[in-house]
Amino acid sequence: MGLGKTQAVVIGRRGLGESDRLVTFYSRRFGKIHGVARAARRPRSRFGSALEPFTLGDLVFFDTGRSDLLRIDHFDIVHPFSRAREDLERFAQGAWIIECVGRLTADHDRHTALYGLLVRSLRGVETSARPSRVAICFGVRCVDLLGHRPRLDACVGCGRPYPFARPHLDLDGGGLVCEGCEREASAGVPISAVAVTGLERLRSLRWEEAIRAPLGRGEAELAAVLDAQVSRLIGQPTRTPRFVREVRRLSPGGRG
């Protein structure tokens, strides 16, 4: 209860009542928190454009102790990550990243390393020539940090050492399964040897190297496997990929 201060990133927002805004932050000191920004949707709101998704700022809030919703007193922009909102590709990757953070974490569960990864990833989405790779590197590290690192050195069913033919990733079993054990797995997704190698590399390389490492045809597959893993962890499909497909379909020159 009382006044709180922390750096935080806007990871979600929606309208509340006539003119207020309900904002979800991922904060350095308190993890995921929700607050109400009074009159934030009025034309000359004191919050201005600060409450846009991805924005990193200094948050000052008041916790009344009577509700899960904090009262947002100030949110001063430290870095807006505005370029990440300027084109669809960057926005899509950034949106997937904040969706993962928002849906894989519990309220008030501080995780400083995840906060650092979020900020670093948004910076990458904003500046990198390959925002999709930044999202993959984020996804690999995010599931690791949250304790869901898949085992890649052996079949989690029978212990047979990898490599083996036709590997699957058992999303519930926590690692690769061989062809024989795949039938028993409740949530096995096929994964190619190229993608397994790529995943191993991304886990072992430092961030800057991982952003640049060639992955060849394993890249798109890894993005899909990570999205499947995150979807399994949250218990339903992530929303961002469907949203992006819809926007592409509706935009002029869209790719179907």
Ligand SMILES: [Zn+2]
């Ligand atoms: Zn096996």
